[in-house]
Amino acid sequence: MNKLADALPHIKVSDAPEDLICYGFDASGIEIAPSAVVWPETTEDVVKIVKHAYANTIPIVPRGAGTGMTAGAVPSQGAIIISFEKMKRIIEIDQENLSVLCEPGVINGKLQRELELMGLFYPPDPASMHFCTIGGNVAENAGGPRAIKYGVTRDYVMELEAVLPDGEVIMTGVSTAKGVVGYNLAGLFTGSEGTLAVVTKIRLKILPLPEEVLTLLAIFPALESAGTAVSKIIASRILPRTLEFMDQETIRAVENFKPVGLPGNAEAILLIELDGHPSAITKEAEKIVAVCENLGAEVQMAEDEHARNRLWTARRAVSPSLYHLKPTKINEDIVVPRNKVTEMLMRLRKISEESGITIVNFGHAGDGNIHVNIMVDKKDEEEYEKGVSLVEKIFRETLSLGGTISGEHGIGLTKKPYIGMELSKKEIEIMKAIKKVFDPKNILNPGKIFPE
Numbered sequence: 001m002n003k004l005a006d007a008l009p010h011i012k013v014s015d016a017p018e019d020l021i022c023y024g025f026d027a028s029g030i031e032i033a034p035s036a037v038v039w040p041e042t043t044e045d046v047v048k049i050v051k052h053a054y055a056n057t058i059p060i061v062p063r064g065a066g067t068g069m070t071a072g073a074v075p076s077q078g079a080i081i082i083s084f085e086k087m088k089r090i091i092e093i094d095q096e097n098l099s100v101l102c103e104p105g106v107i108n109g110k111l112q113r114e115l116e117l118m119g120l121f122y123p124p125d126p127a128s129m130h131f132c133t134i135g136g137n138v139a140e141n142a143g144g145p146r147a148i149k150y151g152v153t154r155d156y157v158m159e160l161e162a163v164l165p166d167g168e169v170i171m172t173g174v175s176t177a178k179g180v181v182g183y184n185l186a187g188l189f190t191g192s193e194g195t196l197a198v199v200t201k202i203r204l205k206i207l208p209l210p211e212e213v214l215t216l217l218a219i220f221p222a223l224e225s226a227g228t229a230v231s232k233i234i235a236s237r238i239l240p241r242t243l244e245f246m247d248q249e250t251i252r253a254v255e256n257f258k259p260v261g262l263p264g265n266a267e268a269i270l271l272i273e274l275d276g277h278p279s280a281i282t283k284e285a286e287k288i289v290a291v292c293e294n295l296g297a298e299v300q301m302a303e304d305e306h307a308r309n310r311l312w313t314a315r316r317a318v319s320p321s322l323y324h325l326k327p328t329k330i331n332e333d334i335v336v337p338r339n340k341v342t343e344m345l346m347r348l349r350k351i352s353e354e355s356g357i358t359i360v361n362f363g364h365a366g367d368g369n370i371h372v373n374i375m376v377d378k379k380d381e382e383e384y385e386k387g388v389s390l391v392e393k394i395f396r397e398t399l400s401l402g403g404t405i406s407g408e409h410g411i412g413l414t415k416k417p418y419i420g421m422e423l424s425k426k427e428i429e430i431m432k433a434i435k436k437v438f439d440p441k442n443i444l445n446p447g448k449i450f451p452e
């Protein structure tokens with residue numbers, strides 16, 4: 001520790017037990033204490049930290065807010081955590097070119113608010129937006145409810161300043177609306193889970209704020225009809241900005257945790273939002289209401305901003321509320337083609353009934369992205385093992401429907417045993433070779449993504 005502090009004068013460094021505990025876990029629940037935590041304030045600070053780690057072959061792990069679901073920011077043994085809490089400046093909002101340049105520690109929700117005040121819009125909105133960072137979003141290629149219409153983080157990353165594992169700094173990508181010179185390194189770093197480079201500045205594309213937003217809550221007496229509504233809405237040539245799904249267990253868990261008046265007897269609900277010109281979205285809403293009512297749903301419209309916020313508060317409370325069902329949730333993040341959502345939900349129900357383990361489902365149904373939560377108690381070894389054994393089964397079903405095992409949470413530590421189920425040996429070999437080009441000493445977030 002003394003050696004580290006000596007090597008990094010003017011940079012806050014700690015190995016206090018409370019810091020090692022607080023920076024040793026994320027939302028996956030996995031805990032491994034780092035050897036130290038450092039808080040850089042500038043790119044130059046990051047360069048010094050990375051050069052020190054490179055010279056001494058010490059693993060380093062960048063960390064945003066630690067809301068990752070797959071242990072991406074959980075340190076490997078002996079690693080130094082680089083926390084971006086002090087690098088949280090919005091450097092420039094370029095209204096003429098519609099872009100924003102910021103540091104990685106900026107909280108997504110703060111950026112959204114700042115832009116909205118100026119009539120601007122940054123669409124990617126993970127349900128964790130009020131506490132996750134833009135750096136973490138870039139590293140995970142985060143999505144969110146609005147991805148159905150607006151895409152994910154990678155669709156907005158224009159250029160990145162990145163510190164490579166030997167301490168060299170590059171600015172890669174473009175600050176223009178287009179650019180195709182050479183390989184897209186900014187695109188490659190996006191979603192690389194902090195394994196290729198440490199991102200220190202981010203230029204994001206932004207949009208004009210949509211004129212109006214309209215929010216609907218569709219309440220379904222049958223789970224199947226909610227799944228069918230998703231593909232029927234898309235097939236009716238409407239692209240809502242959100243199409244979120246909650247099953248009955250989820251609704252009840254949220255109501256017990258943060259009651260907002262969701263219907264506990266419904267088998268499923270869809271939270272549907274449209275944005276754009278008022279007359280256009282009113283017509284689209286009428287079509288959606290007809291689709292849902294034909295499938296037996298009751299549809300309510302949020303009367304005002306307050307009612308809309310209430311629904312979104314409930315949606316954002318889903319993840320924490322599930323811990324009231326069971327202390328441990330094995331959280332998966334599968335995606336199936338939208339027209340296979342119903343089939344997947346039925347298969348999940350069967351797996352749950354056959355195993356006797358509660359499986360709770362919610363998520364971005366408009367993308368076919370279902371957050372599957374296997375609810376167990378880690379202290380009950382038998383139940384926990386049984387829960388873990390369901391993961392492979394669920395992934396097999398997902399892949400058999402043409403799906404993918406992760407839509408937005410990444411691989412990190414928790415999903416690395418399974419990537420061979422989806423990727424070929426050749427693909428994994430190419431990806432490992434890319435990692436080696438950037439990080440020949442394997443010091444940057446080692447042990448993530450690839451099985452040993």
Ligand SMILES: Cc1cc2nc3c(=O)[nH]c(=O)nc-3n(C[C@H](O)[C@H](O)[C@H](O)COP(=O)(O)OP(=O)(O)OC[C@H]3O[C@@H](n4cnc5c(N)ncnc54)[C@H](O)[C@@H]3O)c2cc1C
Binds near residue numbers: 069084139198320
């Ligand atoms: C309640 C809840 C809801 C969520 N909802 C969503 C959702 O709707 N959509 C979604 O996509 N995700 C969601 N997530 C997951 C999580 O919030 C996202 O993955 C988010 O992008 C992580 O951001 P973070 O700042 O917490 O990153 P961390 O968890 O700190 O880190 C995540 C990864 O990014 C790397 N990293 C962080 N900063 C940098 C940097 N500057 N340079 C290089 N690598 C870096 C880390 O090493 C790690 O691998 C949710 C999580 C929770 C707890």
